[in-house]
Amino acid sequence: MNWTTFLQFTRGPLFQASLLIFVGGMAYRLVRVVLLGWKGDKAPAKGSKLAGVVKTYLKGFLIFPFVPWVKRTFNRNPIIYLAGGLFHLGLFSAIILGTPHMLVWKSLLGFGWPTLPLPIVDWLSAASIAAMIALLFYRRTNPVLKLISGPAEWLNWLLVFLPMVTGYIMTHHLFFQYEVLFSLHMLSVDVLLIWIPLSRISHFMFYFFSRTIHGVEFGKRGVTP
Amino acid sequence: MSEETIYQRLENNGVSRRDFLKLCGTLAGAMGLAVPPLEASGLPDHLLTENKTIHKIARALETKARVPVIWLEFQDCAGCSEALTRSQSPTLIDLVLNTISVEYHETLTAAAGHQTEENKQNIMQQYAGQYVLVVEGSIPMALGGAYCTIGGRSAIEILEEAAAGAAAIISTGNCAAFGGLPKADPNPTDAKGVWELITDKPVVNIPGCPAIPEVFTGTLAHFVIFGALPELDDLNRPVTFYGKTIHDRCLRRPFYEAGKFANSFDDEGAKQGWCLYKLGCKGPTTYNACASIKWDAGLSFPVQSGHPCLGCSEPDFWDGGGFYQGQSAPLNRPAATVVGAAVGAGAVVGAAMAANNAAQKKRAVQASEE
Numbered sequence A: 001m002n003w004t005t006f007l008q009f010t011r012g013p014l015f016q017a018s019l020l021i022f023v024g025g026m027a028y029r030l031v032r033v034v035l036l037g038w039k040g041d042k043a044p045a046k047g048s049k050l051a052g053v054v055k056t057y058l059k060g061f062l063i064f065p066f067v068p069w070v071k072r073t074f075n076r077n078p079i080i081y082l083a084g085g086l087f088h089l090g091l092f093s094a095i096i097l098g099t100p101h102m103l104v105w106k107s108l109l110g111f112g113w114p115t116l117p118l119p120i121v122d123w124l125s126a127a128s129i130a131a132m133i134a135l136l137f138y139r140r141t142n143p144v145l146k147l148i149s150g151p152a153e154w155l156n157w158l159l160v161f162l163p164m165v166t167g168y169i170m171t172h173h174l175f176f177q178y179e180v181l182f183s184l185h186m187l188s189v190d191v192l193l194i195w196i197p198l199s200r201i202s203h204f205m206f207y208f209f210s211r212t213i214h215g216v217e218f219g220k221r222g223v224t225p
Numbered sequence B: 001m002s003e004e005t006i007y008q009r010l011e012n013n014g015v016s017r018r019d020f021l022k023l024c025g026t027l028a029g030a031m032g033l034a035v036p037p038l039e040a041s042g043l044p045d046h047l048l049t050e051n052k053t054i055h056k057i058a059r060a061l062e063t064k065a066r067v068p069v070i071w072l073e074f075q076d077c078a079g080c081s082e083a084l085t086r087s088q089s090p091t092l093i094d095l096v097l098n099t100i101s102v103e104y105h106e107t108l109t110a111a112a113g114h115q116t117e118e119n120k121q122n123i124m125q126q127y128a129g130q131y132v133l134v135v136e137g138s139i140p141m142a143l144g145g146a147y148c149t150i151g152g153r154s155a156i157e158i159l160e161e162a163a164a165g166a167a168a169i170i171s172t173g174n175c176a177a178f179g180g181l182p183k184a185d186p187n188p189t190d191a192k193g194v195w196e197l198i199t200d201k202p203v204v205n206i207p208g209c210p211a212i213p214e215v216f217t218g219t220l221a222h223f224v225i226f227g228a229l230p231e232l233d234d235l236n237r238p239v240t241f242y243g244k245t246i247h248d249r250c251l252r253r254p255f256y257e258a259g260k261f262a263n264s265f266d267d268e269g270a271k272q273g274w275c276l277y278k279l280g281c282k283g284p285t286t287y288n289a290c291a292s293i294k295w296d297a298g299l300s301f302p303v304q305s306g307h308p309c310l311g312c313s314e315p316d317f318w319d320g321g322g323f324y325q326g327q328s329a330p331l332n333r334p335a336a337t338v339v340g341a342a343v344g345a346g347a348v349v350g351a352a353m354a355a356n357n358a359a360q361k362k363r364a365v366q367a368s369e370e
């Protein structure tokens, strides 16, 4: 076994298996959550549900996160607010707007889109990695966070961190030959794909669930979120 | 074959001493050895000191007889031989061909049939332990080797016989090195590269499709002159030629960095010479000297002329993803039905668990009510 064949394994059969576990696992999680159901509310509606949803997204997802002073997280702890935001920004710029990743989507979805120049993605990735280290440091030092962080939380961090650093090192051709890092990058991505449905990283799906449901409730009761 | 030295032979062919030293400089360059320009210019003998590279080369050529070469072809297309004999660097290739004597080569030898086979046997006996064995083409192992036989004998039999008396083995081209095209999935003949089969002899791999002639001759020259093989990487390729990737030395690299890509073979980007990554370039993982030595006497190479690198110097490049599909794209995609099945399975298991939980809850409620 040399690195080229290992790369072919991590890009080929292993990736395929991970992807299937990922979609199957997410479907499982989704069905479980949907079938939990939520208690019917017999009170008469005071406003439009749809308007509530739209408002929730506008404020909670698209506007407020970028207007720091209205966020309680920011007022309580600006570092966590900024690091969390920066981490997600770098993550998404890399995996959606980075050329190699767009080609992954293209091969899976059948269509592609324009991408950002490498230096921009690269700096955002670097910022993202730095932000992750800051978040880890905070988790290790803040007494409350430390208390609620079990092995799963540390693993969450590690399994997201590994693809980020291997991708970054690979892009810069540092330390090892390219196909070595490519293999490790793919291996860490494959592991992450399997881990996501088992963990709270599945929040990327449930986040929209909770937002939507809250939006519906808010809208019905005619309160502003 | 006479026992005259290589130098004597050159001299008899009318090569002057000065030209000879110049040729030594060319050879040094071909082997990827660094030679100061002054030395490479063909200084008179007495100005050369003992330990200078060129002097070492000159010494070797003055004292050594030509090295006999046996060239075997198995599951090949003779493309490596073609590339070598039609190479556009005549002085260099001539020079190297002057330092060796090709005793057996199925495509080049004029004679044919049992006569040549007999001659090969004689050469192998006469130069046992001295000759260089060059192999072109992969070796089929399925059906007891029946997919490739010469004179009624299987490729593996012929290879093992010739390898036994070889001083060193050079596998030229991806087929001999790693199995190449014949080994592509589903590999019907169970094709193998030489180094998978012969493990008791030094085997150098010069993969490529075909191998770059200058890389082949440079490696051969190194063996002839220093009597030893050059430094090899973990795939037994000479580090001098295979130490860097195409991407490392690519003239389109600045466009890669700037995110400027050709999206098709005739769009504006292609005309501007932008990076070919999105068109499937395998340059980032391909180790070879194309981008520096190039082809046709340094005229051009695939990426320069607008075609993405196929990765032909890497093992199993035929199965390394579509030639025109970006390198980062997964090698195989699950079919839509398989994805559907995975989603379905997840959903069904989820629903079953939910139903089970609901039933349990109901029972528990009933139990508490009773």
Ligand code: HEM
Residues within 6 Å of the ligand: A080, A081, A083, A084, A085, A088, A091, A135, A136, A139, A156, A157, A160, A201, A203, A204, A205, A207
């Ligand atoms: C639309 C998609 C997503 C949304 C809306 C979202 C939102 C959030 C929010 C609100 C938090 C908690 C606050 C914070 O620490 O900043 C969080 C934390 C986190 N998210 Fe996401 N996320 C998304 C996608 C992802 C993805 C795809 C990944 C990983 C592959 C990810 C990894 C993480 C991690 C590791 C944390 C914990 C950070 C910590 O240690 O504090 N997120 N996300």
Ligand code: HEM
Residues within 6 Å of the ligand: A015, A091, A094, A095, A098, A100, A101, A104, A118, A121, A122, A123, A125, A126, A160, A163, A164, A165, A166, A167, A168, A169, A170, A171, A172, A185, A189, A192, B284, B328, B329, B330
């Ligand atoms: C099938 C999945 C993936 C493939 C095939 C893939 C492939 C690649 C490749 C080829 C590069 C290097 C490009 C270059 O040399 O310029 C890269 C970089 C990178 N990847 Fe991935 N990747 C995948 C998934 C992921 C995921 C899930 C993450 C994050 C959680 C990630 C994070 C990164 C980062 C941060 C970089 C560095 C970007 C930069 O510094 O410009 N990748 N990836």
Ligand code: SF4
Residues within 6 Å of the ligand: B246, B247, B248, B250, B251, B252, B253, B254, B256, B274, B275, B276, B277, B281, B282, B283, B284, B303, B309
């Ligand atoms: S054309 Fe190929 S080798 Fe050249 S920079 Fe682009 S990806 Fe790299």
